Amino acid sequence: MPDTTVDDVDRIARAAQKAFAVTVRADDATRAAWLRSAADAIDADAEGLVELAARETALPANPRLAGELARTTAQLRLFATVVEEGSYLEATIDHPDPSATPPIPDLRRVLRPLGPVAVFAASNFPFAFSVAGGDTASALAVGCPVVVKAHPGHPETSRRMASVVARALTEAGAPDGVFALIEGFEAGLALVDHPVIRAVGFTGSVRGGRALLDRAAARPEPIPFYGELGSLNPVVVTPGADAARGAALAEGLAGSFQLGAGQFCTKPGVVFAPVGSALEAALPAHLVTPPRLLTPAIADGFAAGIERVSAVPGVEVVATGEAGDGPAPLVAATDVPTLRAHAHELLEEVFGPFTLLVRYASPEELEHAITGLPGGLTATVHREDGEDVAALVTRLEEIAGRVLFAGWPTGVAVSWAQHHGGPWPATNTQFTSVGAAAVRRFQRPVAYQDAPADLLPPALQDPNPRGIPRRVDGALVLP
Known part of the structure; x- marks a missing residue:
C-alpha cells in the first residue's frame, strides 16, 4: 500500500476537526456506547485478527496475541466505564463566599477534551498499544477524535483493525472523521505538524520519541507530547x-x-x-x-x-x-x-x-x-x-x-489504580498510558465564573443531573 500523502493527512485531520464539533457535545453514555461497539466488533473478528498478526509479527497466536487482543477490548470497555462513572471530569464547585479574602465568586471547574489527537502505534504490541490500543481508547472516551499513525512492523494487521474499528464506530452513530489511519514516515511528521492536532501519544524508542517531542514543541503553537519511551526497570x-x-x-x-x-x-x-x-x-x-x-x-x-x-x-x-x-x-x-x-x-x-x-x-x-x-x-x-x-x-x-515488591514487572494490569509512566526517559512524568487515569492526558481544565445555570455543563449544574462524584465547597460529595 502506498504511504498516506501530505494532502491526505490534511484532509483526514480536517475531518477529525469537524468530528470534534460533534464529539465535544456528545454525552458520556453515547461515547461509552461507541467504545463498547468497537470492542464488540474486534471480538467478533478476533480469530482473523490474531491469525494475521501472528503471520506478520511471528508472535505466537496463543496465548500471546489472543491474550493481547482480549486486553485491548477489555481496556476499551474499561474506559467506557470510566466516563460513565464521571469522576474523570474532576467536577469542582465553589459557591460564592463574599467573606473570603479575596471574595470568592461562583466558580465551577471541569475537564474538557483537547481536540483531535495523533497516536503513534507501537511495534511490540500490535493490538494493545497500536491502532485500537490504550491511547486511542482513552482519547475517544473523553471526546477526542483520533488519527493513528500505523507502525510499519505490522501494516496489514493495522489496516484490518482500523477497518473493524471505523465500521463499528460508524454503525454506533459516531461522526465521520472521528477515527482514521495513516501510514508512512512523512505522513506522521505532517500529522504532528498539522494545526488542528492538539496532542500526540507515542509508544516507541527514545530516539524516535525525542524527535517527535521536539517537533511538537517547535510548532508555532506547541502541543503536548505524551511519549512512552525507554526504561531499564531496575x-x-x-x-x-x-x-x-x-x-x-x-x-x-x-x-x-x-x-x-x-x-x-x-x-x-x-x-x-x-x-x-x-x-x-x-x-x-x-x-x-x-x-x-x-x-x-x-x-x-x-x-x-x-x-x-x-x-x-x-x-x-x-x-x-x-x-x-x-x-x-x-x-x-x-x-x-x-x-x-x-x-x-x-x-x-x-x-x-x-x-x-x-x-x-x-x-x-x-x-x-x-x-x-x-x-x-x-x-x-x-x-x-x-x-x-x-x-x-x-x-x-x-x-x-x-x-x-513481588513478582516481575512484565505484565501491566489495566485498572483504575494502574500507573504506567515515570520520569524521563520513560514518559512524561505525571501521566500514565495504562489504566483509568490515562484519559487525563487528553483533557484540559475550564473554569466557569458566575455562569448562568443553563450554560453550564451538566456536570457542574447544582442538581447534578449526571449523578457523578464532585467536590463542592471543598468537600467530596458522592452521588
Whole structure:
C-alpha cells in the first residue's frame, strides 16, 4: 500500500476537526456506547485478527496475541466505564463566599477534551498499544477524535483493525472523521505538524520519541507530547532474598527478561544482586532459544546494544543461550564502580533478550549504584521479612512510576489504580498510558465564573443531573 500523502493527512485531520464539533457535545453514555461497539466488533473478528498478526509479527497466536487482543477490548470497555462513572471530569464547585479574602465568586471547574489527537502505534504490541490500543481508547472516551499513525512492523494487521474499528464506530452513530489511519514516515511528521492536532501519544524508542517531542514543541503553537519511551526497570535482590530463594528468583528473572524475546517496555534490564549470588549461579540454566525479533530495526538495535555493553572494560558475559530465528539471549555482569564509571554505555536500554547483573558488596554500595539510575516505568524489590529497605524504596519511588515488591514487572494490569509512566526517559512524568487515569492526558481544565445555570455543563449544574462524584465547597460529595 502506498504511504498516506501530505494532502491526505490534511484532509483526514480536517475531518477529525469537524468530528470534534460533534464529539465535544456528545454525552458520556453515547461515547461509552461507541467504545463498547468497537470492542464488540474486534471480538467478533478476533480469530482473523490474531491469525494475521501472528503471520506478520511471528508472535505466537496463543496465548500471546489472543491474550493481547482480549486486553485491548477489555481496556476499551474499561474506559467506557470510566466516563460513565464521571469522576474523570474532576467536577469542582465553589459557591460564592463574599467573606473570603479575596471574595470568592461562583466558580465551577471541569475537564474538557483537547481536540483531535495523533497516536503513534507501537511495534511490540500490535493490538494493545497500536491502532485500537490504550491511547486511542482513552482519547475517544473523553471526546477526542483520533488519527493513528500505523507502525510499519505490522501494516496489514493495522489496516484490518482500523477497518473493524471505523465500521463499528460508524454503525454506533459516531461522526465521520472521528477515527482514521495513516501510514508512512512523512505522513506522521505532517500529522504532528498539522494545526488542528492538539496532542500526540507515542509508544516507541527514545530516539524516535525525542524527535517527535521536539517537533511538537517547535510548532508555532506547541502541543503536548505524551511519549512512552525507554526504561531499564531496575530490580533489587537483597541478601536475604537471595539466600532464601535465589534459584527461584533466577527462574523468574529469566522468564521476565526473555518474555516476548525481551521486547517488553517493562523488561527488567538491570538487576542488582549481592556478590556471589545464588541468582547469578542459577540463571544460565534458564536461557531459551528466542523467536525472531519484530523488525529489522529492533534486531539491528539489539546487536548494537550488545556490542556497546560488551566493549566496556569490567563487563563479562555470564550466560548466553542458543540463537534461533532471533539472536541468542545474553546476561552480562559487572560491579558497581564499573557501572558508575560507564553509566552512559551501561544504563541505556538494550531492547531484546538481555539483562545486566550488577554485583554489590554492601548496602552502601547498592545505594550508591541506585543513585545514578535514570527514570523508568518500574522498579522491583525482592526482600525477606525483617530486612529494612525503606530508604531504598524512597529512592526507587523517585525514579519509577510503579514499585513492585513481588513478582516481575512484565505484565501491566489495566485498572483504575494502574500507573504506567515515570520520569524521563520513560514518559512524561505525571501521566500514565495504562489504566483509568490515562484519559487525563487528553483533557484540559475550564473554569466557569458566575455562569448562568443553563450554560453550564451538566456536570457542574447544582442538581447534578449526571449523578457523578464532585467536590463542592471543598468537600467530596458522592452521588
